[in-house]
Amino acid sequence: xxxxxxxxxxxxxxxxxxxxxxxxxxxxxxxxxxxxxxxxxxxxxxxxxxxxxxxxxxxxxxxxxxxxxxxxxxxxxxxxxxxxxxxxxxxxxxxxxxxxxxxxxxxxxxxxxxxxxxxxxxxxxxxxxxxxxxxxxxxxxxxxxxxxxxxxxxxxxxxxxxxxxxxxxxxxxxxxxxxxxxxxxxxxxxxxxxxxxxxxxxxxxxxxxxxxxxxxxxxxxxxxxxxxxxxxxxxxxxxxxxxxxxxxxxxxxxxxxxxxxxxxxxxxxxxxxxxxxxxxxxxxxxxxxxxxxxxxxxx
Amino acid sequence: xxxxxxxxxxxxxxxxxxxxxxxxxxxxxxxxxxxxxxxxxxxxxxxxxxxxxxxxxxxxxxxxxxxxxxxxxxxxxxxxxxxxxxxxxxxxxxxxxxxxxxxxxxxxxxxxxxxxxxxxxxxxxxxxxxxxxxxxxxxxxxxxxxxxxxxxxxxxxxxxxxxxxxxxxxxxxxxxxxxxxxxxxxxxxxxxxxxxxxxxxxxxxxxxxxxxxxxxxxxxxxxxxxxxxxxxxxxxxxxxxxxxxxxxxxxxxxxxxxxxxxxxxxxxxxxxxxxxxxxxxxxxxxxxxxxxxxxxxxx
Numbered sequence: 088x089x090x091x092x093x094x095x096x097x098x099x100x101x102x103x104x105x106x107x108x109x110x111x112x113x114x115x116x117x118x119x120x121x122x123x124x125x126x127x128x129x130x131x132x133x134x135x136x137x138x139x140x141x142x143x144x145x146x147x148x149x150x151x152x153x154x155x156x157x158x159x160x161x162x163x164x165x166x167x168x169x170x171x172x173x174x175x176x177x178x179x180x181x182x183x184x185x186x187x188x189x190x191x192x193x194x195x196x197x198x199x200x201x202x203x204x205x206x207x208x209x210x211x212x213x214x215x216x217x218x219x220x221x222x223x224x225x226x227x228x229x230x231x232x233x234x235x236x237x238x239x240x241x242x243x244x245x246x247x248x249x250x251x252x253x254x255x256x257x258x259x260x261x262x263x264x265x266x267x268x269x270x271x272x273x274x275x276x277x278x279x280x281x282x283x284x285x286x287x288x289x290x291x292x293x294x295x296x297x298x299x300x301x302x303x304x305x306x307x308x309x310x311x312x313x314x315x316x317x318x319x320x321x322x323x324x325x326x327x328x329x330x331x332x333x334x335x336x337x338x339x340x341x342x343x344x345x346x347x348x349x350x351x352x353x354x355x356x357x358x359x360x361x362x363x364x365x366x367x368x369x370x371x372x373x374x375x376x377x378x379x380x381x382x383x384x385x386x
Numbered sequence: 387x388x389x390x391x392x393x394x395x396x397x398x399x400x401x402x403x404x405x406x407x408x409x410x411x412x413x414x415x416x417x418x419x420x421x422x423x424x425x426x427x428x429x430x431x432x433x434x435x436x437x438x439x440x441x442x443x444x445x446x447x448x449x450x451x452x453x454x455x456x457x458x459x460x461x462x463x464x465x466x467x468x469x470x471x472x473x474x475x476x477x478x479x480x481x482x483x484x485x486x487x488x489x490x491x492x493x494x495x496x497x498x499x500x501x502x503x504x505x506x507x508x509x510x511x512x513x514x515x516x517x518x519x520x521x522x523x524x525x526x527x528x529x530x531x532x533x534x535x536x537x538x539x540x541x542x543x544x545x546x547x548x549x550x551x552x553x554x555x556x557x558x559x560x561x562x563x564x565x566x567x568x569x570x571x572x573x574x575x576x577x578x579x580x581x582x583x584x585x586x587x588x589x590x591x592x593x594x595x596x597x598x599x600x601x602x603x604x605x606x607x608x609x610x611x612x613x614x615x616x617x618x619x620x621x622x623x624x625x626x627x628x629x630x631x632x633x634x635x636x637x638x639x640x641x642x643x644x645x646x647x648x649x650x651x652x653x654x655x656x657x658x659x660x661x662x663x664x665x666x667x668x669x670x671x672x673x674x675x676x677x678x679x680x681x682x683x684x685x
Contacts, residue, residue: 100429103422104403107410115414119599120617123402126654130399136432298420318419355425 088158091147094138095165096355101135103314105184110312110320112191114304121192128188129181136180140172157352164357167240171233174223182229183216195307234380277327287323287336294340294374296321299344309335311342311371314349319343334375341374342367387457390446393437394464395654400434402613404483406659409611409619409649411490413603420491427487428480456651462657466539470532473522482515537663576626586622586635591635592616593639593673600642608634610641611657611668615650618642631672640673641666 108128116124138144148166153159197206217234224233229244237244267379285305296303306322313319321339323332345361353359362366378384407427415423437443447465470483489508496505516533523532528543535541561577586602595602605621612618620638622631644660652658677683 096425097429097433100426100479101433104407104430107426108403111410113405115601117597117599117601117617123614123617125654126395127399127403127406131403134400134437135394138433179674188486229415298416300416302414302416314415315419315422320417350508359435377611 088153089153091144091151091165092158092161092356093140094144094147095161095357097126098135098139098357099113099355099357101138102130102360105131106312109312110314111304112188113308113310117159118192118195121188125185125188128184131148132184133177133181135176136175139169140177144169145173157358159357161356168357171174171224171236175220176223177227179216179219179223183213183220186212186216188341218328222258222360233266242365260350267302273331274329276329278330280325283325283327283330283332286330287333290333291321291336291340296340297345303336311346313343313346316347316349316354316359319347337379338371338375341371345370351379387420387446387450389654390443390464391444391457391460393440393443394460394656397438397518398433398633398654398656398658399439400430401659404430405611406636407615409613411487412607412609413619413621414606416450417491417494420487424484424487430474431483432480434476435471435476438468440530443468444472452535456655459657460655467656469546470523470535474519474521475517478515478518478522482512485511485515497606523587539662541664571629575628579624579626582624582626582629582631585629588619588634589632590635594643595639599646602635604662608637608638610645615646615648615653615658618646633678636678637670637674640670643673644669660672 093148099172106129108124108131112121118155132275144165148169151158151160151162175193187210190213192208193209218230221227222229222231227233231244235247239247291301292301295367300317300319302320304322305322305324309323309324309326311319311324321336323335323339326333342361345367349359407430408421409492411420438496442466447461447468450457450461452461457634480526485508489505489512491573492508493505496502517529518534520526520529526532530543534543534546538546590600590602599616603619604623606623608621608623610618610620620635621643622638624631641660644666648658661672
């Protein structure tokens with residue numbers, strides 16, 4: 088059990104390192120650094136995969152005698168992830184990291200000039216690699232199932248279709264019957280960028296963000312990166328025509344708060360991050376919409 | 387030879403990753419992220435050490451048949467580094483990384499309040515660990531020799547004493563006889579920080595820095611970090627009383643230019659960084675002093 092936990096701590100660290108590299112790429116990295124960054128991401132990804140799928144891990148899992156509920160959960164989640172990771176070749180993991188970084192740099196430039204043709208081959212390459220990943224699980228009913236399962240463990244494409252279908256059937260009449268809300272003031276700019284920054288700082292401080300444990304930066308596509316529960320990084324983007332920057336920041340704050348509040352006892356285990364994309368989005372959208380669009384919040 | 391080169395590329399990548407983490411700690415990381423960052427640095431350091439000192443590397447080195455001068459140099463430098471690294475336990479490498487990160491955070495705060503007492507125990511801990519490192523080489527004539535050798539391969543404490551002694555003997559009369567130079571205008575502030583930033587940007591652009599491959603940030607103690615030859619990061623610090631920010635930036639530019647210009651054929655080998663601290667400082671001080679303090683440069 089101790090050997091297993093030690094190895095899992097190492098894997099958790101390497102995943103945080105990958106997260107820091109991803110954050111840096113979006114927020115800090117000079118554009119020409121992309122090719123080398125692809126290699127760094129590929130190396131760390133391949134190494135983490137190799138260390139995790141190592142046969143020792145299988146033996147430790149076999150012999151593991153959990154001493155409490157936390158350790159039992161660690162073993163359960165690790166078995167699930169281990170069985171899945173063992174099916175995927177390390178070189179594919181490395182190539183996915185490399186291709187992801189390459190596509191991101193091209194996307195950033197293509198986005199500015201609205202040039203889809205420049206991005207298309209990189210997108211194709213990434214889809215092809217994802218298909219190869221999916222093909223490692225030939226028993227899957229639908230090729231998207233193995234991918235979906237990484238984000239929402241245990242959920243299938245058929246489950247999602249069913250859930251979204253039922254939501255649509257319930258929501259469409261609800262939305263049609265809802266009174267129209269006038270939120271045009273949010274798009275009645277120009278709102279100077281400096282003013283937006285000051286607004287976001289004020290709002291984020293009011294809901295618990297401090298400089299000792301959080302950052303707010305700009306990114307072309309806002310995201311949140313948890314480097315540690317005590318090192319949480321939000322991003323947003325500014326457009327003087329509207330106040331979307333505030334809603335992006337609140338959304339990312341929801342992601343960040345979720346991870347910031349994870350029990351420190353789970354640190355450096357596979358339980359130390361969000362449980363799934365669904366849980367994550369429930370937290371981000373709670374802050375963006377339920378809190379951020381409420382009258383009480385604005386008052 | 388191919389297996390050896392592949393492993394060395396992995397080690398080179400992990401060293402770049404460590405450099406990125408160090409840069410981030412100085413420039414971006416929220417203060418509370420330090421403890422977790424220590425673990426990340428320790429994990430990457432330990433892993434790089436373990437992968438490098440692996441017995442396979444010894445076997446590959448034994449059997450290596452270099453196909454050209456570059457490969458011969460790689461083998462020579464790797465043998466030197468391998469023999470040294472094999473003597474050091476991985477746990478000490480990890481603890482050095484951890485203790486270095488911890489000390490840095492305390493130093494940053496202690497520096498602001500000029501509180502040496504707060505920093506002293508962290509300094510002591512780092513010196514103790516460095517002594518343990520040195521003790522891995524009991525044959526050394528002087529305990530500093532194994533440390534010095536990491537920065538200036540092949541040089542001993544006795545060599546440095548001799549070189550610096552001869553330099554002192556030659557320089558002291560030279561300085562005494564030199565005409566006094568009035569550079570008080572460099573300290574005749576206040577020089578507004580925004581103006582200093584604009585000056586540095588103008589000067590750095592004029593000598594070849596572009597945003598596609600370089601960054602300039604602020605740090606409490608200026609340094610340079612090469613994440614890749616195409617991703618070079620300078621730092622400086624601003625004081626409105628003087629123009630030292632310019633000389634820091636020129637100094638760090640010298641370090642950065644040295645690594646920026648390394649032959650791409652050496653990338654991801656142990657030859658892909660600066661050859662030694664002495665070579666590095668020769669480049670940084672060339673730009674800071676020989677160029678930066680010349681009349682031609684100012685004109």
